Amino acid sequence: MICLSQFALGRAPPMAKPSVFRAEHPMALDLSPNPISHGAASSSRRRDLVFVVNPRGASGRTGKEWKKLLPYLRSRLSVDCNICESLTSGPSHAIDITREAIKEGADAVIAVGGDGTLHEVVNGFFSAGKLVTNHNRESAHSTALGLIPLGTGSDFARTFGWRNDPYEAVERIAKGVRSWVDVGVINGETGEPHYFINVADLHLSAKAGYYASRYKRFGNLCYVIGALQAFMGHRNQDLRVKVSSCLYIFV
Ligand SMILES: Nc1ncnc2c1ncn2[C@@H]1O[C@H](COP(=O)(O)OP(=O)(O)OP(=O)(O)O)[C@@H](O)[C@H]1O
Numbered sequence: 001m002i003c004l005s006q007f008a009l010g011r012a013p014p015m016a017k018p019s020v021f022r023a024e025h026p027m028a029l030d031l032s033p034n035p036i037s038h039g040a041a042s043s044s045r046r047r048d049l050v051f052v053v054n055p056r057g058a059s060g061r062t063g064k065e066w067k068k069l070l071p072y073l074r075s076r077l078s079v080d081c082n083i084c085e086s087l088t089s090g091p092s093h094a095i096d097i098t099r100e101a102i103k104e105g106a107d108a109v110i111a112v113g114g115d116g117t118l119h120e121v122v123n124g125f126f127s128a129g130k131l132v133t134n135h136n137r138e139s140a141h142s143t144a145l146g147l148i149p150l151g152t153g154s155d156f157a158r159t160f161g162w163r164n165d166p167y168e169a170v171e172r173i174a175k176g177v178r179s180w181v182d183v184g185v186i187n188g189e190t191g192e193p194h195y196f197i198n199v200a201d202l203h204l205s206a207k208a209g210y211y212a213s214r215y216k217r218f219g220n221l222c223y224v225i226g227a228l229q230a231f232m233g234h235r236n237q238d239l240r241v242k243v244s245s246c247l248y249i250f251v
Helices: 057-077 093-103 115-124 155-159 166-175 203-218 221-231
Strands: 020-022 028-031 047-053 081-087 108-113 144-149 180-182 184-187 193-196 239-243 246-250
Touching: 047 057, 047 093, 057 081, 057 108, 057 115, 057 166, 057 203, 081 093, 093 108, 093 115, 108 115, 115 144, 115 155, 115 193, 144 155, 144 166, 203 221
Parallel strands: 020 239, 028 144, 047 081, 047 108, 108 144
Antiparallel strands: 028 180, 184 193, 239 246
């Protein structure tokens, strides 16, 4: 699991013209429901874990795998955790579920799916450019981000050195080991923030990711098809990118 104080996540939604990269510090996510540093819950208290499941992830494989995993997950975690399962009904729903769970005081919100689902859950940790907080301001614990990687690519999990194995993910959650992870933010043309935890792509690789999303039914082959389609008719462009007030020009 991951804790929140510096925060960075996967794929950003396609944006008109990403104009500015702004690094924000300190901002990070704690990927674990376990109380560690900044004053979390006492270990005697049952932890409230909210699992945000995209049943349509990996062309429906996520939903099927989740059903198989759930009995094991309950037996492994329900001794000292309250488990809440929330299925997404469509794009962006995971953002709303996450915001609500944090406001209600969840110890961890755990994305179940691929990088797109993780991306939405990360964005649910923020609202109007600020971290979402627990309604009960006297509560000492902060909500952690978690992940059960069950998507097509699950690139973030691999970047983090995790295998795409849901049972291993349950073990990580049971152990409650937290890590800090950076979160980046891109402001769209109208200034609205988009948070990312894994990678933010521009131009050719962004197009490759965009096209790949159309071919998820082919599994990991979608990324090869997406890259080829992006290369076709591609023309280089000069870019001006602003990172933390520094302007970089790519030609
Ligand atoms: N109930 C739903 N029906 C259709 N689409 C959904 C639903 N819930 C979420 N989504 C959308 O599905 C998108 C892709 O999901 P997800 O990332 O979990 O799987 P994936 O694309 O197969 O995996 P990866 O991104 O790792 O390759 C998400 O960005 C989300 O917007």
